[in-house]
Amino acid sequence: MVRFKNRWILVEFIPCVSSPPGNISSTAAGLGASDVETNSKQIWSSLKQSIITHFGDTGWGAVGASLTGAFAEFVKYYSPRTNVCIIRVARDQHNIAWAGVTLLSSIEGRRYIPNVVHVSGTIKQAQIAAIRHNRTVVARYRALAKIPVGYQDSYEQFLEISAQEIEALQD
């Protein structure tokens, strides 16, 4: 059986104010506090630009096998609130694509730190990882804000909605 094998990369973009003296850089970016609207199209075009810059046309040709084909590299999911996105790449070229993500430094002029959280072979695992990552981030915020356990806040709703969105992804 010749199957097309893919890798699903879960990337979190951490927005970062690049070190002005005296300013606390927004490492703990609030959920939903991003003022810049980035969407999956922008991510895709920045990624494409990054791969072309670093790996040339051959690199892009290898990774984005065909722009309209079903097995091309494509941004499957993007949540503007948590800056998390899932990208699908063919398995043989996933190293190049992953390196392209790592070397990516800005989207639409704003600087980000790409942080690859999880790489998996099936979308199911990527979904599980994404949900778990959301929960971790929310837990971190709650711990920071010292919210007592069991307190219903807006994060709960966000978690549910995002979990549903993630689950709804189809291959």
Next chain:
Amino acid sequence: MFFDLSVPVPPISSRPGPSQGPSKKGKEKQQANAASVVYTPAQISAIENRLDLLVHLGYTVFAFNQSVQRKVDPKNHVNVLDPLLAQLRKREGVALLKRLTIVLDEESEKGFGLTNQNTALFASYDLLALLPTTLGTFSQACLTHTQPSPLTTHIIALPLTLPRLPFHLKHTLVRTALKNGAVFEIAYAGALGSESDVSGGSGEGSASARRNWWAAAREVVRVTKGKGILVSGGVVNDADLRAPRDVANLITVLGLAQNIAHDASTKVPQSLILRAQTRRTYRAVLSEPKVVIPGAVVPESASQPPTLPPPTIDANILSDPTMSTPPATISQPQQSDASEVGGKKRTRDESQGAGAPLNKAAADDEKDGSGRKRKKKKLKEGNF
């Protein structure tokens, strides 16, 4: 457990002139004493933020890097890292180390202060590194300064962003250095085109710096065949930090196998730090030889000399935990001593394991960092 062994310390402004960068030969430096190294609150918060970001990305051990140009002047040299460490917030689960990098150029071929007389200066640093920029200094660094002694520089960093790596990496030199236990450092900041903190004066545009980085890094990988490669940050801007697995993947593109690339930010720095502690011992012997007098043959064996293995073998024992037959007389004291020396490491471990904050626990589960920590503890206890 991921290591970033090169967190450059931003220049401090209270002293007349930045702490990293210009040579220490300036007259102005003579006014500054060790006590006057003061960090402004802005710098402290910047460093704290950098550490926060690094911890968020998954690193747990850092080495602050102070770099010196050309030579270490014993009169003027000040360890800027000690006061810095005293002022940083206490973080559990994170280990901070101090490192000194000496940038060598042609003038340093005559000598740059890494002599026995200056040993006291270097005792306060956990790691020493050299950054040679000429063939002469490179061969000096590889051959003489990796010998086990209180002055061993365990890290040889190469300026990866200069146009045309200025010297050819000779295979024999590299092999000798590796055999003595040194590692070659690749700073991933160059791949992103940003200015790494000391790169021997390259002020060029980022695109050409990137290209040189790829060329030079590939060359380093080729010559060392992946053996003693250490990957570290060297990033000056916060925006160029990357998660450790990302960096490992980047190195994979250079031609390294995936497991070696991953080791480059885990196992290699780990054994390096342990080995660097041998600077405090005599010629890298970490164990205390004990005279064992077998009960039956008392008079004869009173003259049994303590077996003192040559330093290279001992260094190998350290870095190779699966050593098959350690000498029997050594194994006992080795356990007690290694637990002392490794005790430093172990307390870091324990604080890491036990004190991991709640909000990190979930994140730790996801990455197998915690599994690796446990494995490492078991390894240490089992084999020493």
